[in-house]
Amino acid sequence: MASSGTPFPLGDRDERYPLDDARAQENTLLKSSHLSAKTAHVLSTSATDSDIKEVLAAFDSSIETNNADNRRRVRSQILLELATSNSQVINDFELIATQVHSIGSALRSLHETFDDIVRRVDVGNGEVITTIQESEVILAERLKLDHKESLLQAFLEKFTIPATDLDNITSSPQFLDDSFFNTLVRVKMIHSDCQILLGSESTRAGVEIMDQMTRNLNSAYQRVYLWLQRELKFLSFETPTGNHRVRRALEVLTNRPALLQSCLDTLAESRQRTLNESFTDALTGRGEADMKPIDVMAHDPIRYTGDMMAWLHSALVGELEALQAIFELSGSERLDDMPSASGVITIAPTDLDLRDHVRPLADKSLENALSAFRLRTEHVISSHEEPTLLYGLLNILTFYRETFKKLVGADTLLVATTDSLASTTTRQLQSCLRDLFRSVQQDIPKPTPDLSPPLFLHDAMGRFRSLVKSFEASLISDSYKSRAFDMIYSEAMKPYIQGCETLSKDLPSPQCHIFMVNCLEVSKDTLRLSGYGTENYMHIIEDAVDSHVLSIVTSLHNFFLEASGLSTILHVGNNDNEGQPESDLLTENILIESSKQLDEFLPTASSDAESQLIYLMRHSLKKTIIQTALNRFVDDFTVVKASLASHTKSSHLATYFPRTAEEIQILLG
Incomplete structure (x- = not known):
């Protein structure tokens, strides 16, 4: 196993593969550059790099001794593996x-197929476009036909009526039901x-339909008129709510209006x-057994009337209530509420309102009864010629006249009849009162x-x-x-006064004024008994009393002057001194006589005044x-006294008229 410290000779090669000079030179250059690159790479690589460690470990495991043969063998193996891999x-x-x-x-075949499909699609597309264009034309025509059909259907629904319904309003007037x-x-x-329609292009259709509907309406109105004529003759007011x-x-x-008035006349x-x-x-x-007849029970004329x-x-009240129940329609029964062409409910204009006929019809219904009542009244x-009785009748007639006026108005036969009877009663009352006064005038007594x-x-009071x-x-009222x-x-008091x-x-005088004051006082006392406002009449009588009292005062004053002898002194020269005595004309005898008479x-x-x-x-x-x-x-x-004292030439005459004003006031009390 080669030592890790021994460098691996990367530039060794097998001498069995000789190269020519050019190639050797090229290889030398490449090898030199490759070697320098590797050297630089090796030098730049850290010995502590994990990858290097793994490579060296693998390389160390593949050779035991780092010598030229092993290196060549490894190299040949690597080259072999590389060649095999290549x-x-x-x-x-x-x-x-x-x-x-x-x-x-496959792609070429696919392209050919696609091109063929494109050609076929282009052909089909042309055919489809033609079909679509034809279908669009057909659909447009169909839409027009559908629109015309809907218009026709709407026109028929709006301007036509089924024959069965037309027969219902034009047939004989046996019965009027809700369908009518x-x-x-x-x-x-x-x-x-x-x-x-008359305002559009369909003028002819509008005229024809209107003519047909007019004929239908006339037939319907005639049927309603004939049916009403029969029904109104036997109409019962006992249950007016059922006469809907x-x-x-x-x-x-x-x-x-003409047909309506004819029906109302029939009613x-x-x-x-x-x-x-x-x-x-x-x-x-003659009616019910327990009914008390007015002719028998009402002996008193006032009660009778x-x-x-x-x-x-x-x-009258019963007629008004019954007619109002018949003539006043509820909202669901009115025939004026009709939908217009726009679908909005409108009120069809009518010149007449049934409620306007209630009062005149109720008044006219009592016409025959009024004739009998008028004759009896x-x-x-x-x-009767008793004023009190006649005035009681007048009060009753006046009261009911005002009552009828509130119920049916002033311009009615009922009010006119009652007013005429009230006027007749007033004339009869005035005639009776005047006859009584004329009888008094014919045999008027002298004052007591x-x-x-x-x-x-x-009696008059x-x-x-x-x-x-x-x-x-x-x-x-x-x-x-x-x-x-x-x-x-004016009729019962004033003539007697x-x-x-x-x-x-x-x-x-003053007996005439005393007599009138006594009469006026009786009249005034009678007026005071009335609870109604008699202020104006009281003022008239009081003014008359004051006038007569003033005359009595004047008469009594003249009596005082004559009885006291003061009038003789006042009358001396009064034409020149406006009631003041002329002192130059007064004599001792006049003053002595007047003073004696005054005493x-x-x-x-x-x-004397009391008497x-x-x-x-x-x-x-x-x-x-x-x-x-x-x-x-x-x-x-x-x-x-002031006149006597003011004249210095006749100041001695005052001694013949010694009384003073204070003494006179004391003596007269």
């Missing part, structure tokens, strides 16, 4: 070359949608007969010596109180109350009048 590589590459040649042949109304809605929708087909049929005819005639019979039964008791008005009111009015109000005024009591118990009370005052004024003209007057002045007003009924007013007259007298006395 030979094996060449053999392997030969196989590879064979396989590559086979692959090349659904078909009618369909026909109306088609008729409305024809406007779209009648309700829908009436709604259909809102587009045909009104039917209801007139029914309500007239019911009213007659209520009056005579009130019972008839109450029946009319109840019948007019007989009651004309056969005690100047008390006449008997006819007390009693009648006025009865009328006011009936007025306050009435339920008339506030807007009518002022006119009603004015009528009562004027009659008292006529009587007072035959009496001297005689003063002790009895109050009692003048003994028949004045209101004591508080009597005291006021006396006190006012006395105050005026004292004022006149003060004027006389």
